[in-house]
Amino acid sequence: MDKLLIAGGTRLDGEIVISGAKNAALPILAATLLADEPVLIGNLPHLRDITTTVGLLRRMGVAVTMHEPMRLEIDPTTIDDLVAPYDLVRTMRASILVLGPLLGRHGSADVSLPGGCAIGARPVDLHIQGMRAMGADIDLTDGYIRARASRLHGARIVLDKVTVTGTENLLMAAVLADGVTTIENAAREPEVVDLANFLNSLGARIRGAGTSRIEIEGVERLHGGEYDVMPDRIEAGTYLAAAAATRGRVRAKRVSPGDLDAVLAKFAEAGAHIDTGDDWIEVDMRTRRPQAVRITTAPFPGFPTDMQAQFVAINAVAEGVGVITETIFENRFQHVLEMQRMGARIRLEGNTAVSEGVEQLQAAPVMATDLRASASLVLAALVADGDTMVDRIYHIDRGYECIEEKLAQLGASIRRIPG
Numbered sequence: 001m002d003k004l005l006i007a008g009g010t011r012l013d014g015e016i017v018i019s020g021a022k023n024a025a026l027p028i029l030a031a032t033l034l035a036d037e038p039v040l041i042g043n044l045p046h047l048r049d050i051t052t053t054v055g056l057l058r059r060m061g062v063a064v065t066m067h068e069p070m071r072l073e074i075d076p077t078t079i080d081d082l083v084a085p086y087d088l089v090r091t092m093r094a095s096i097l098v099l100g101p102l103l104g105r106h107g108s109a110d111v112s113l114p115g116g117c118a119i120g121a122r123p124v125d126l127h128i129q130g131m132r133a134m135g136a137d138i139d140l141t142d143g144y145i146r147a148r149a150s151r152l153h154g155a156r157i158v159l160d161k162v163t164v165t166g167t168e169n170l171l172m173a174a175v176l177a178d179g180v181t182t183i184e185n186a187a188r189e190p191e192v193v194d195l196a197n198f199l200n201s202l203g204a205r206i207r208g209a210g211t212s213r214i215e216i217e218g219v220e221r222l223h224g225g226e227y228d229v230m231p232d233r234i235e236a237g238t239y240l241a242a243a244a245a246t247r248g249r250v251r252a253k254r255v256s257p258g259d260l261d262a263v264l265a266k267f268a269e270a271g272a273h274i275d276t277g278d279d280w281i282e283v284d285m286r287t288r289r290p291q292a293v294r295i296t297t298a299p300f301p302g303f304p305t306d307m308q309a310q311f312v313a314i315n316a317v318a319e320g321v322g323v324i325t326e327t328i329f330e331n332r333f334q335h336v337l338e339m340q341r342m343g344a345r346i347r348l349e350g351n352t353a354v355s356e357g358v359e360q361l362q363a364a365p366v367m368a369t370d371l372r373a374s375a376s377l378v379l380a381a382l383v384a385d386g387d388t389m390v391d392r393i394y395h396i397d398r399g400y401e402c403i404e405e406k407l408a409q410l411g412a413s414i415r416r417i418p419g
């Protein structure tokens with residue numbers, strides 16, 4: 001298993017280009033299954049989760065051709081197996097996203113129940129309930145979701161809880177259904193909007209994406225097309241957090257600043273100078289120590305849970321007492337235990353991490369446990385005294401393209417140790 005060796009103490013300074021968004025690319029790749037002509041998808045990030053999804057499509061018989069790095073032509077017409085098997089799904093929970101498209105387009109789907117990040121229960125009951133409301137017959141047997149329908153019909157679905165992939169799955173299932181579907185209490189994340197824009201570019205009729213009420217008028221077919229995935233707001237936020245923690249300056253290029261409003265507000269509260277253009281954001285600490293901040297995670301447009309761990313790292317070295325409350329996932333504080341081993345003064349009170357910032361962390365061997373937790377350990381290592389070895393970084397490779405190259409470009413002393 002690869003590890004990252006990081007020598008702490010460098011103030012980051014520089015510019016980096018942000019990759020395509022993993023969480024938009026995954027549903028968009030799944031959504032290509034709805035088309036009846038080839039589709040070209042560009043600006044895909046070079047990540048393990050993307051490779052897994054492409055592997056899943058290929059396993060189903062879909063023809064995938066690489067045109068240039070990270071631009072794929074997907075021909076869904078060659079599909080001959082409507083199954084997402086356990087060995088692929090267990091490595092990536094987002095494989096559940098093929099359920100809606102398979103059922104909507106082919107009337108049949110056998111999808112293994114997902115594994116994925118070890119953060120809380122993360123059930124998929126709302127995906128299943130919504131598809132049943134559209135007329136699907138769904139059984140859970142042998143660890144598989146077995147769904148059948150002749151043609152789904154429109155329905156009014158009120159989600160009990162805001163769910164991102166749940167909204168996306170139901171949206172995809174509804175695109176070819178008979179009649180109008182409305183999803184109430186829908187997720188408003190920019191990735192949902194990107195998926196809807198992609199589907200509309202193929203002939204779907206979706207209105208209201210980005211609001212909590214999405215309306216989908218079913219159409220007979222989707223044609224082919226070409227689409228570029230949106231930039232990754234969480235990747236951008238993570239590098240900007242690295243600037244804040246190291247008292248440095250980072251300019252993230254090729255991003256949409258509007259997607260990061262809640263996060264930028266917290267950088268400002270921490271004392272950063274923020275500058276934005278049409279497609280870039282700069283966070284500059286001007287060598288000053290950050291101020292501790294108070295955060296409660298919430299669905300978009302609230303503060304994203306995927307940026308929680310990175311701000312725990314900032315608070316760990318900030319001036320004052322920081323309070324971070326996680327409301328989306330239970331058990332998403334494993335990074336706190338690792339940071340304590342690096343000398344952070346953080347205590348957990350239920351779903352809240354209360355920190356008393358220290359001037360500097362100390363290097364220690366640490367272990368990544370999930371995607372964003374591992375990013376926060378890299379941040380902690382960047383501000384620690386000494387050399388930190390971060391183990392199990394396959395979690396990082398699921399969500400960050402060439403993290404060591406991008407950080408090195410910003411001046412960090414970081415090296416991948418193959419294992």
Ligand code: UD1
Nearest residue numbers: 023094122123124125126127161162163164165166328329
């Ligand atoms: C997506 C993102 C993930 C992000 C999360 C929250 C992708 C591929 N992943 O995950 O990076 O951290 O949104 O912004 O886009 N829930 C249920 N029943 C369901 C579905 C969800 O109770 O059927 C609960 C979950 O347990 C969780 C909450 O709803 O407590 C939100 O989860 P959800 O938005 O579904 O997360 P994901 O879509 O899996």
